Amino acid sequence: MKFMVIVKATPASEAGIAPSEKLFVDMGNFNEELVKAGILLAAEGLQPSSKGARIRFDGAQRTVIDGPFTETKELVAGFWMIEVGSKEEAIEWFKRCPNPHEGVASEIEIRQLFGPDDFGTDLPPDVRAQEDRMREQLATR
Template sequence: MRFMIIVKANADTEAGVMPDEQLLGAMVDYHEALAKAGVLLDATGLKPSSAGWRVRYDKGERTIIDGPFAETKELIAGYTLIQVRSREEAMEWVRRFPAPHGKQASGEIEVRQLFELDDFTPGESIARFRELDAQL
């Protein structure tokens, strides 16, 4: 089972403020523990939405919308991707996640389970995804 731990953005992350040494130390300690346990798949921070864009789809048309985006509560500042045996194991790891913006700052993380190919009805498209997955 794969889970994504999503760090929600705040005004500082959207302003490009880099984490201090104490927070970076707590994050590397946590991610080293994940790696040592063999459950870490990927992790990184994201640059502010001012460096990004969105693609809006509407009635067959695509529109590019450049950042920044106003609602920081809807933005992601970073993520950690883990693979564990159960939801309960994921919850145990998430309980250890450092406060994402520092011990004294407000913040929020969201955890979402990823779909696996076995979750879908078998068919030609899923078979093609399996082939692609094998190539990667």
């Protein structure tokens, strides 16, 4: 099972304040544990929303909205992609994670990714075949 583990933003992360050296080291050590366990697929921090944009869809219309975005608690500051046997295993791993925002209450969110099998017969066979081809191509990169 694949999961995205989402680090919620804080006012400090949105201001672009870098973590302390200790947090860099602690997070690096935690990430190394995930790699050694063979479960880490990707892990990245995100630039503040002031450097981002949103695209709003309304029918055929597309509207680009440049950052920053005001609702900090709704923003993502970083993420991990992991592959583990269950949600419970993901929870156990991330209970050991250093607090991603030192000195303040923060939270991470664990969300399972959909796979083609999760859609059962609702996924048209040609779309399933397309998904399989794309996943094979990605695996060779």
